[in-house]
Amino acid sequence: MSDVAENDQNTATELSQMQRLLAIMAALRNPEGGCPWDLEQTMESLIPHTIEEAYEVAAAIQAGDSEAIRDELGDLLFQVVFYARLAEESGDYDFDSIAGAVSDKLVRRHPHVFGDGQADDASEVLRQWEQIKRQERAEKATDTSVFADVPQNLPSLLQALKIQKRCAAVGFDWDNAEQVIGKVHEELDEVAVELEALPQAQLNDEQAAVQDCIEDEIGDLLFAVVNLARHAKVNPETALGRANQKFMRRFRRVEHIAAAQQRELANEPLHELELLWQQAKQELS
Template structure:
């Protein structure tokens, strides 16, 4: 193996991807690589992969293109890292990943790449093609393929969308709205922590369902609410200074109102 760090390529995109792959190969070398990188496995790297995806979303939300470029690079590194570990174990390579996603995109866009593309024929929809792919893999439920590691709000929305395609859904937004009221009542009637946890889960699931019917992304909505809360709370801390924790609840409420008014 060439122990020199691959130089910056002057040619095309493929050379740049190859450079990153070579860097990761060097980092994973048991004898000459980085001890931390060598000892990692799929499970230990997975949290970093998830974190990098969220940092990409954060850069997009902030409209920071310089940060987006950096975060997309970090996310690409995660792909290369997983691919390198898989290749070491004889499962698949980075090239297999690119081939697989390229084939999938062509397969799922027959209206662009298919034989009738020039005629403008739309062909089967994206979801229909995905459903056919799941069936080929032995899936027997409309819910197959919804990743369990997704954030809970996002997974709830995806499960509901899948169920809706089978006809199992409220006809309009009034159904899930009424379900929220029902679930609040069941939380109040819960007799112990175990029941309360279950009913709160049902309540959150119902809120996601209502948001879906209103065509609102619940994950994005909650993320925006988190940002708003943080902004207002920091305003309160800045206005009160070191005395903030000692303030009465009424005084904090006044500061909260001031924070809201400051935004108008």
């Protein structure tokens, strides 16, 4: 260990845990004795690691493991510290200015807590939040569309949810879930129409055009289902994740049943697989 790194580490032990973490980050990025991997990183190279850490936090929360949640939150916090260090080195801003900016924003967007505003329920809080954000965009003379800062690299389900919330904030929304169910049925019927047209397409160009239409209609169907989830106060990403896990649990049980009976799933007809599936569902219900 270099003298510089050792001094950084010794200093870190005398600080608060947040200051200690910042000092450790500085030591890792120190050209004299720092970590070669950390020294090679850029904001762009950290993106996949940040996304991975966020998903690991979510997984720990869903598992209900408090120790794992603490550890994964620490890993995610380290990502923020890393970005802050890179920005500080380039002379843009530092961790303190990040914390200050978000503190100012939270105070500004919660006038019902830190000012004279009034909000009696969560829906009113969200309405005020979006109104304040629109005002902020207008003051900055940037794109004032409700979609101005919707991230393009969000998972599609979450992006659809954010888009719909933005529209709902300005009154463009269904009144209730029953209306959305009607829209889901309508979109499903349109998918069926396009699927019926596919076998009738003779030329490759015609088939490609119909396939594009099918993709469009399925996209509309998924968008409508996300809308239904929102009206049911369900996060569609979470709901689909739970469905994925449930399906895998059941199918693993199908595999175990088949293996116990010395049966190969790939050799079984569909009706036999369905019987195994129903048995697995009953056993795991």
